[in-house]
Amino acid sequence: MAGNSDPLSPRAKLAVTAGKAVAAASRAAGRGSGSVIGGRVALRLDPDLLGRLxxxxxxxxxxxxxxxxxxxxxxxxxxxxxxxxxxxxxxxxxxxxxxxxxxxxxxxxxxxxxxxxxxxxxxxxxxxxxxxxxxxxxxxxxxxxxxxxxxxxxxxxxxxxxxxxxxxxxxxxxxxxxxxxxxxxxxxxxxxxxxxxxxxxxxxxxxxxxxxxxxxxxxxxxxxxxxxxxxxxxxxxxxxxxxxxxxxxxxxxxxxxxxxxxxxxxxxxxxxxxxxxxxxYQVQAVAGRYDVVQFQNRDLRLLLAKNPAGWLETFSLIDPPPTPVVLSVNARGADGTDTSWLWDVDYTRLTGHPIFVIGDRKLDLAVRLEVANQHFQVCENLDQAVQMCPPGRIEVIANYTAFQDLRRRVGN
Missing domain, CATH: 3.40.1190.10 (Mur-like, catalytic domain)
Known part of the structure; x- marks a missing residue:
């Protein structure tokens, strides 16, 4: 808290301590940052904790x-x-x-x-x-x-x-x-x-x-x-x-x-x-977004796009053709399991780019690209897609969990 004019109650302090302990245990077990599970435990112990903090x-x-x-x-x-x-x-x-x-x-x-x-x-x-x-x-x-x-x-x-x-x-x-x-x-x-x-x-x-x-x-x-x-x-x-x-x-x-x-x-x-x-100006990347990473001796720029509006904005900032583009789409819980939004995206904006498609729902995306008359190749994973890309920097666009998968794969 800023200043000590209103210190946390003993219950609130216990909730904060317990939450931090659970978060640390989650991190130690390799299950991510632990922030969500830690917060859940803390709120269970003191439902008013957010307001107090x-x-x-x-x-x-x-x-x-x-x-x-x-x-x-x-x-x-x-x-x-x-x-x-x-x-x-x-x-x-x-x-x-x-x-x-x-x-x-x-x-x-x-x-x-x-x-x-x-x-x-x-x-x-x-x-x-x-x-x-x-x-x-x-x-x-x-x-x-x-x-x-x-x-x-x-x-x-x-x-x-x-x-x-x-x-x-x-x-x-x-x-x-x-x-x-x-x-x-x-x-x-x-x-x-x-x-x-x-x-x-x-x-x-x-x-x-x-x-x-x-x-x-x-x-x-x-x-x-x-x-x-x-x-x-x-x-x-x-x-x-x-x-x-x-x-x-x-x-x-x-x-x-x-x-x-x-x-x-x-x-x-x-x-x-x-x-x-x-x-x-200090901000170079945000949770991996916009990062340029080295992978298999290539420069990959990682771009997150979760929905039609996001894909439209992202298409506007990629390098011009013939820069290769890798597209990755999943439909897990955090993404939303309905992929019909792919039909709301104008993929004709990718005309002239070599396109490589990966992710859990690569076939859904492939059907959409086919209808948009785009030239693309479906690949098993990022490694294969990068090997098939022509020379130069590669733009990689992914939705939420696909983006997390990519970051793990490239060690980012």
């Missing part, structure tokens, strides 16, 4: 379908200019993982917490955040996630009347509708590449009009709010109209958008844009 922190919550892990990392780097930060940097973003992360630091001033979209309202209730960043909402894990408007409604109801400052993307109608129930919103023009979940008005169901970068509902008048922060090319425009250059080691337009939202959050805590953006 957060009570002396200035908390920022970050939620979205895509980009929340990276944005959490960028905000954490920016806020370190103003004091120590605790964060769930490895992406364990449900209550158990969040509790475990907060239990790991007693000196922090700020808590920067990535939250799974389905848990945002509950975590906001428990942690009394000063700021909440809402980036985007799109289809994801079709077998177990509610459709996107229901998630937006869950956010809207859960955040109604919150004291937190909401930093929200004004280019995503679902995010705008969700945030509009809050009294204090800072709108950021961060852009929206994927629009297929926002053609109907979330407020009345009418057809959304989209002239240029604007949007509005012709039936009920729901419309894009005027932003005070904006991404403009390689710069962030602040509320005073000043343009601050974005220098990132992370690739792509989506990460510039994440940086713009992160700068707006940092400003809520008094960190100026220039300082915030300079600190964000």
């Amino acid at each position: 957060a009570q002396n922190l200035d908390v920022t919550l970050v939620s979205a379908t895509n980009g929340k892990t990276t944005t959490t990392r960028l905000i954490a780097e920016a806020l370190r200019a103003a004091g120590p930060v605790v964060s769930n940097a490895l992406g364990a973003n449900m209550p158990a993982g969040i509790t475990s992360a907060l239990a790991g630091s007693s000196e922090a001033k700020f808590g920067v917490i990535e939250v799974d979209e389905k848990y945002l309202a509950g975590v906001a209730r428990d942690t009394d955040p000063k700021c909440i960043a809402l980036l985007n909402l799109s289809r994801d894990q079709l077998d177990r996630a509610a459709e996107t408007r229901m998630l937006a409604e869950n956010w809207r109801e859960g955040l109604a009347g919150t004291k937190a400052v909401i930093v929200a993307n004004c280019d995503d109608p679902l995010v705008v509708w969700a945030a509009s129930s809050s009294p204090n919103v800072i709108w950021v023009a961060a852009g929206q590449m994927w629009k297929d979940d926002a053609w109907s008005c979330p407020s009345c169901g009418g057809v959304m009009q989209r002239p240029g970068d604007d949007w509005f509902c012709g039936e009920c008048g729901f419309r894009r709010p005027t932003p005070t922060w904006a991404l403009s090319g390689d710069h962030v425009l602040d509320p005073h109209g000043s343009a601050w250059p974005i220098h990132l080691q992370l690739p792509g337009r989506a990460n510039k958008a994440n940086a713009a939202s992160s700068a707006a959050v940092a400003a809520v805590f008094g960190v100026p844009p220039q300082v915030a953006l300079e600190r964000m």
